[in-house]
Amino acid sequence: MRRNRSGAKGLYAEFIYVEVDCGAGKIFRRGFTTFETCPNCGWRFEREEGYWTGAMAVNLILSEIIVAIVVIPLAARQVPLLPLLAIGVPAVALLPVLFYRHSKALWMCLDFMVHPVGLL
Ligand SMILES: [Zn+2]
Numbered sequence: 001m002r003r004n005r006s007g008a009k010g011l012y013a014e015f016i017y018v019e020v021d022c023g024a025g026k027i028f029r030r031g032f033t034t035f036e037t038c039p040n041c042g043w044r045f046e047r048e049e050g051y052w053t054g055a056m057a058v059n060l061i062l063s064e065i066i067v068a069i070v071v072i073p074l075a076a077r078q079v080p081l082l083p084l085l086a087i088g089v090p091a092v093a094l095l096p097v098l099f100y101r102h103s104k105a106l107w108m109c110l111d112f113m114v115h116p117v118g119l120l
Contacts, residue, residue: 019043019108027108032100045108047117052104054111059103063095 019025025040037044046052071088 019045027105028101034104047111051111052107055104055107058107058110059096059099062099062103063092066095067091 019027019038019040022038022041022043025035025038025043027034027038027045029035034045036046067088070091071084074084074087
């Protein structure tokens with residue numbers, strides 16, 4: 001049984017890492033490893049070659065926006081360079097790791113909202 005998970009329901013599915021088409025299957029096997037297909041409905045996660053490039057873009061854009069929100073106001077207040085580097089360099093390295101799972105799930109949700117296709 002297929003349910004449409006676009007819009008707010010799709011975003012909710014992203015936050016709890018369930019697949020957007022059926023809303024029941026999990027996306028991640030363990031850690032950063034995704035299932036090839038939804039364990040519940042068989043929906044193929046990687047829709048085409050290079051599909052996760054969009055997820056990487058979402059991940060980097062979110063990470064850089066957060067770093068910019070923190071570091072730019074500090075730099076504008078003439079905070080010395082060393083504390084800025086101590087905050088910015090680890091953040092640039094760690095935030096993409098922290099956002100990895102969310103970015104994949106969010107990318108699937110965004111893609112599903114734009115292209116609500118069926119099983120491949
Ligand atoms: Zn599913």
